[in-house]
Amino acid sequence: MRDKVLVVGMDGLRFDRLVALEPPVLSGLMAAGAYGTSLLPYGEAAAPRTESPGEIVPEDTAASGEDAATLGEGSPASSEDTAASGEVSSGRVIRSRTDSGPGWSSIATGVWPDRHGVVDNAFTHHQFAKYPDFLTRANAARPDLTTAAFFSWAALAEHGAFGPAIGTRFVLDGYAITWPTADKQVAAAAENHLASTGADLTFVYLGETDEVAHDLGPHCPDYTAALHTQDAYLGRFLDAIRGRPTFAGERWTVLVTTDHGHVDEGGHGGTSIEERTVFVIAARLSADLGGADLGSADVGSADLGGARLAGPRLVDVGPTALALLGIESDPACDLDGVPLEV
Numbered sequence: 001m002r003d004k005v006l007v008v009g010m011d012g013l014r015f016d017r018l019v020a021l022e023p024p025v026l027s028g029l030m031a032a033g034a035y036g037t038s039l040l041p042y043g044e045a046a047a048p049r050t051e052s053p054g055e056i057v058p059e060d061t062a063a064s065g066e067d068a069a070t071l072g073e074g075s076p077a078s079s080e081d082t083a084a085s086g087e088v089s090s091g092r093v094i095r096s097r098t099d100s101g102p103g104w105s106s107i108a109t110g111v112w113p114d115r116h117g118v119v120d121n122a123f124t125h126h127q128f129a130k131y132p133d134f135l136t137r138a139n140a141a142r143p144d145l146t147t148a149a150f151f152s153w154a155a156l157a158e159h160g161a162f163g164p165a166i167g168t169r170f171v172l173d174g175y176a177i178t179w180p181t182a183d184k185q186v187a188a189a190a191e192n193h194l195a196s197t198g199a200d201l202t203f204v205y206l207g208e209t210d211e212v213a214h215d216l217g218p219h220c221p222d223y224t225a226a227l228h229t230q231d232a233y234l235g236r237f238l239d240a241i242r243g244r245p246t247f248a249g250e251r252w253t254v255l256v257t258t259d260h261g262h263v264d265e266g267g268h269g270g271t272s273i274e275e276r277t278v279f280v281i282a283a284r285l286s287a288d289l290g291g292a293d294l295g296s297a298d299v300g301s302a303d304l305g306g307a308r309l310a311g312p313r314l315v316d317v318g319p320t321a322l323a324l325l326g327i328e329s330d331p332a333c334d335l336d337g338v339p340l341e342v
């Protein structure tokens with residue numbers, strides 16, 4: 001069996017809304033696979049909330065010291081349970097907004113913002129040369145592997161959060177052509193690539209959920225519609241994978257995650273539970289599950305089925321994808337993330 005991994009990121013997707021809205025494909029992956037949530041170990045309470053997904057926050061408002069969420073004991077933000085904070089030594093303070101730049105950079109690199117250097121959407125002091133994305137790491141460790149990344153937020157390519165060494169990069173600009181259009185074209189390109197090439201490691205970014213939440217908050221019908229649209233794109237990815245002529249000889253694992261949440265009114269950057277809660281869903285599309293009808297999965301809000309991941313963090317996504325491809329993290333890489341048991 002040849003292992004292959006698809007990582008899908010949906011920007012600004014609040015897990016409680018996902019659970020409440022029961023999008024069929026995501027709900028099916030949760031029921032058949034495993035999932036869990038954790039809290040981002042950062043946020044800036046005093047800073048203004050980002051008002052659009054890619055807004056560049058002036059640096060002087062970005063890090064306001066004592067309002068930073070702290071990992072370990074004595075956290076000033078610790079009315080909230082900093083889940084899975086045990087990996088980080090006590091006193092390590094990560095000063096970063098709960099914005100898209102820091103979130104996706106943490107997902108890409110497997111380290112937190114104090115290491116990858118992205119603390120807001122400006123990407124000013126990024127350290128992607130030292131901490132490359134997990135697709136680039138895969139290419140370096142196993143030059144025989146194929147990698148592909150598709151995104152509607154061009155900043156992720158521009159600043160190298162997902163770097164130029166990735167085999168295929170398909171980049172659109174949601175601001176230039178509207179987010180629904182960009183996501184639709186990104187999804188179509190990814191679907192075609194999964195059906196034909198089917199890279200060993202693929203990353204797909206979809207952004208409309210965040211855009212809508214900024215405009216209208218995550219409780220409006222538009223947010224529901226955006227989530228269901230992205231859910232349908234994900235369903236098409238899975239159909240494309242299952243339709244591959246070589247699928248019987250492949251073992252696909254799908255990981256789905258987000259970069260941050262939103263306050264009820266829309267917006268993020270701060271330290272609230274709603275902004276800091278993120279999730280990881282992991283499911284294997286092995287041949288024995290290949291016939292499952294994801295659309296009819298019986299998923300209620302009380303019991304979502306599936307196994308529970310213990311506090312999966314954004315930094316664990318990359319190491320998990322690499323471990324699934326048989327690539328161990330080199331201790332010299334100094335990663336914060338560890339592979340999830342999926």
Ligand SMILES: [Zn+2]
Pocket residue numbers: 011012053099100101103210259260
């Ligand atoms: Zn975001």
